[in-house]
Amino acid sequence: MDYGPDRILRMIQLGEKDRLLQSSDIWLCASCETCGTRCPNEIDIARVMDGLRQLALIEGATIAEPSSIKFHKLFLFVVQNMGRMHEASVLLAHKLWTLNLLADMDSGAMMFIKGKVPLMPKPVKRRSEIKRIYDATRIKNSE
Amino acid sequence: MDFSYYPGCSLHSTACEYNDSVQETFKLLGAGLYELDDWNCCGASSAHSLNHALSLALPARNLAIAQKAGRDVVMPCAACFNRHKTADYAMRTDPEKRLYLEKAVDFTFSGSVQVRPLLDVIGNQIGLHQVKSLVKQPLHGLRVVGYYGCLLVRPPKITQFENPDNPTLMNRLLDTLGAEARPWSYATDCCGGGLTLTKSSLAAKLVNRLVDKAREAGAQALVTSCPLCQVNLEMRQSGGKTSGQEKMPVFYFTELMGLAFGLDQARSWWSKHLINPVPLLNSLTL
Numbered sequence: 355m356d357y358g359p360d361r362i363l364r365m366i367q368l369g370e371k372d373r374l375l376q377s378s379d380i381w382l383c384a385s386c387e388t389c390g391t392r393c394p395n396e397i398d399i400a401r402v403m404d405g406l407r408q409l410a411l412i413e414g415a416t417i418a419e420p421s422s423i424k425f426h427k428l429f430l431f432v433v434q435n436m437g438r439m440h441e442a443s444v445l446l447a448h449k450l451w452t453l454n455l456l457a458d459m460d461s462g463a464m465m466f467i468k469g470k471v472p473l474m475p476k477p478v479k480r481r482s483e484i485k486r487i488y489d490a491t492r493i494k495n496s497e
Numbered sequence: 498m499d500f501s502y503y504p505g506c507s508l509h510s511t512a513c514e515y516n517d518s519v520q521e522t523f524k525l526l527g528a529g530l531y532e533l534d535d536w537n538c539c540g541a542s543s544a545h546s547l548n549h550a551l552s553l554a555l556p557a558r559n560l561a562i563a564q565k566a567g568r569d570v571v572m573p574c575a576a577c578f579n580r581h582k583t584a585d586y587a588m589r590t591d592p593e594k595r596l597y598l599e600k601a602v603d604f605t606f607s608g609s610v611q612v613r614p615l616l617d618v619i620g621n622q623i624g625l626h627q628v629k630s631l632v633k634q635p636l637h638g639l640r641v642v643g644y645y646g647c648l649l650v651r652p653p654k655i656t657q658f659e660n661p662d663n664p665t666l667m668n669r670l671l672d673t674l675g676a677e678a679r680p681w682s683y684a685t686d687c688c689g690g691g692l693t694l695t696k697s698s699l700a701a702k703l704v705n706r707l708v709d710k711a712r713e714a715g716a717q718a719l720v721t722s723c724p725l726c727q728v729n730l731e732m733r734q735s736g737g738k739t740s741g742q743e744k745m746p747v748f749y750f751t752e753l754m755g756l757a758f759g760l761d762q763a764r765s766w767w768s769k770h771l772i773n774p775v776p777l778l779n780s781l782t783l
Contacts, residue, residue, distance in 0.1 A: 382696060385542060386687035387651035391661055398652070407546050422546075422695045429543035433555070437537040439506035448694065457697065461732045461771060468769050470511045479535050483558060483602075490601035491550035 355379045359389045359399050366402070375410040379403075381419035412493065424451050434488050437478030441471050498623065499529035501563050501570040501610070505577035505724075506538050512574070512724030514766035518751035519573050519615065521762050525631050526623050533562050533570065539580035542691045553594065554601045556584035560612070561604035573615040573751075575723035579648035579656065581612045586655045614649055616722050616750065617658065620666045625673045633759035635675025638781040641748070642681045642716040643667035644707070646726040650685050661685065667750060671720060674757040681714035683707055690729040697733065704733040708745050717777055718746045720753060731771040746774035756783060 356377045357365065365374050374380070383403040390399040410417060417423050428444050428451070445462065449455050465471050478484060508516035523530050536559050544552035559581060563570040572578035588595040588606045595606055619628065645664055653661040664685065668678035688707055689700035707730070711719055721727045727747050736742040747770070756763045756778075767775050 382692070382699065384647075384687055384689055384691045385545070386647040388647070388687065391651045391653060400652075404545050404549060408549065411547065419695065422692075425695050426543035426547050429541065430547060430551070433538045433540065433544075439510075439538050439541070441506075441510050445694070458694075458732070464771055465511060468771075470513060470769060472510055476509065478537050484537055486603065487554045487558060487601055488551065491548060491554050493548055493550075 355382050359383075362406075363397065363399070363402070371413075372415070374406055375413060375415035376418055378418035380406040380410065381417070381422040408493070421448075421452050421454070424448060434484065435477075435481075436475050437481055437484045438476060440475035442473055443475065445471075498527070499531065499568055500613070500618065501566045501568045502530040502532045503536055503559060503563070503570050503572050503577060503581070504532065505572065505574040507574055507724035507728075511728050512749075514769040515573060515724055515727070515749045515751065517762065518749055518755045518766055521760055522751050522754045522758065525758055525760075526619070526627060528618075528623055530571065531566065531568065533559060533566065536562060539577045541576055541580065545580070545583075550597070550601070552580065553584045553587055554598055556581040557588070557598040557602045557604075557606075560585060560588075560606070560610070561602050563610050563612075564604070564607055567610065569611045569613050569618075571613050571615055571618050573722070574725070575614070575646055575649040576725050578612065578614045582655055582657075585612050614656075614658065614722070616649070616666055616670070619754075620670055625669060628670065628754065629673050632674060632757045634757055634783070636671075636753060636757050636781075636783060637675050639676040639718070639753075639777075639783065640679055640716050641671055641676050641718050641720045641753075642679050642711045642714055643671055643684055643750075644688075644711075644719050644721045644726065644730075645685050646690070646721065646723050647685065647687050649722060667720065667722065670750060671753065674753055676753065676757075679711075679714040679716050681710055681716070683710045688726050688729050689733075690723070690725040693725075693729045693733060700729055701733040701735065704730055705735055708734055708736075711745060716745070718748055718774065720748045720750050722750050724749075728771075734772065744772045746770065746772050746777055748774065 385400045428447050540552050540555040650658050650661040671678040689703035693700040730747045736744045
């Protein structure tokens with residue numbers, strides 16, 4: 355992390371938008387909710403991090419952790435089309451997109467052998483309802 | 498005692514042994530689980546990271562289905578529970594968001610069903626006395642630490658679970674099964690599960706810290722209620738043959754219930770683990 359949650363909040367007060375949106379912090383925050391739970395000022399810091407991520411996308415900022423954003427986009431694309439997560443599709447596409455082909459080959463292969471990564475997806479039946487949700491919540495941005 | 502059941506995507510894939518152990522133990526507990534019709538993914542971290550409205554609307558569709566089914570909905574996955582409870586909380590407390598979500602999903606929110614984490618339903622509704630009455634093979638000699646992770650307990654305003662700094666339910670359950678739940682201070686520290694694929698070195702650092710602390714507390718295994726924690730704790734754990742330090746098995750709490758209940762199916766769950774728990778169980782003749 356470049357700054358940590360306390361400095362991120364101070365930078366927001368100071369309006370340091372570019373540094374914030376290009377920081378790795380907003381993508382490395384695991385949303386564990388610990389800082390927000392303990393904050394004496396009751397600031398929901400995990401939600402602030404989400405807000406900064408979404409602002410970074412809308413503003414077309416340079417993303418410090420491209421692997422994260424690629425994963426999230428693939429995940430949401432698969433859910434948009436199937437209504438559910440399909441690990442095999444997301445993981446393979448993420449490997450290809452990030453050119454990180456060899457990472458986790460051993461554990462991935464083991465899970466496949468153990469039958470924990472189904473090849474065939476089990477999409478929802480009423481996919482029009484998923485489409486309706488994606489249409490209603492679409493963010494208009496520069497993407 | 499009947500419940501709607503939302504397995505979530507993980508329990509149909511990487512956490513299939515969690516799903517199986519939930520189904521089998523519920524049969525013995527005498528509680529019915531009815532899988533929600535045509536449920537969808539909750540959107541997980543990806544939705545709340547990139548699109549706040551979507552992160553509420555995806556769970557809202559499942560809540561609409563649950564409302565129609567008319568039973569409280571049980572969620573074994575901590576992440577799915579957190580996302581659904583967040584959407585539920587938004588609709589209960591914010592009329593503007595409720596209207597927005599009702600329109601996006603095309604339903605009317607009544608608030609008549611509750612979103613419940615599995616551990617809470619077993620411990621507080623079905624009850625530990627019922628669990629105790631089913632124990633055939635107490636897990637004597639098994640020293641474990643109960644691990645809740647983040648999303649079951651935080652943020653407490655939304656999860657309404659237990660004391661977020663010192664939850665005790667899982668330890669009480671493990672004691673009921675005859676295991677020895679060791680005290681430790683890391684039960685709700687993050688394992689980095691959300692970063693396991695995109696920032697695996699960071700996830701490994703958090704995982705190995707937890708495993709070291711569990712070992713320090715005298716535990717032989719970790720026990721979790723979250724499929725994302727379980728996979729991360731197994732996958733990112735270092736150790737093994739080269740380091741001289743054995744890897745520590747990671748159980749779902751429902752697997753240990755099944756084992757203590759004397760379920761034959763338990764054997765089929767161990768082979769699904771990335772870290773084989775059989776040597777540990779054999780050493781204790783469990």
